[in-house]
Amino acid sequence: MHATTFIASVLALTSTALAGNAGIKNNCNQDIFLTTTGPSQKSTQMKIAANGGYFSTPIVGQGNSFGLTKNADYYSANTPKLIWGASDSNGVTYYSLNTVNGNPFDGQSISLSGNQPGCATITNPDGATKACTDKADFYLQVC
Known part of the structure; x- marks a missing residue:
């Protein structure tokens, strides 16, 4: 393995390992x-089961979008969407919560929070961008 390839691989693994989830x-x-x-703009869809179903993935790079319907x-x-956007850049994770075509969880609780001090919790999907350390893990709970 060439030294530059090895170094690039180590840096990629390091940045992934340090990113929040x-x-x-x-x-x-x-x-x-x-x-x-x-970030690759590839889109995938999956079902999250009722009554406690859970999904988790690292936040790596810019342009991460999680759309719930x-x-x-x-x-x-015509489909109401709750969209959580997250980007990781230079030690900071930027995040926001917004709706498109209505809120699919209107009248139900929504909470997006980070597990580090200074990570603002979002309970109203107003589209305002927040910032926190990229070491934080973020959790979106609906209903």
């Missing part, structure tokens, strides 16, 4: 759907 817990009494888009038709213009 994104966790989503579904406390609703129905399954919800999560559509993720990452109550049906599988995420890309429909």
Whole structure:
């Protein structure tokens, strides 16, 4: 292995290991759907089970998006979406919570919080961007 390839690999692993995690817990009494888009712009969809289902992934790089809906038709213009955006840059994780086409959890509790001091908790998806250390793990709980 060339030295530059080895060094690049170690740096990539180090940045991934130091990044915080994104966790989503579904406390609703129905399954919800999560559509993720990452820095590569590749999109995937999965179901998070009702009554405690959980998803977790590292927050790495910029452009991480976690879109939650109550049906599988995420890309429909009529589907209400809760969207959590997160980007990791220069030791800081920037995050926000917003809705598109309405709030699928209207009237139900929403809480996005980080586990480090100074990480502001978001309970109202107003789109305002917050910042916290990239060492923080973030948890979004719905219902």
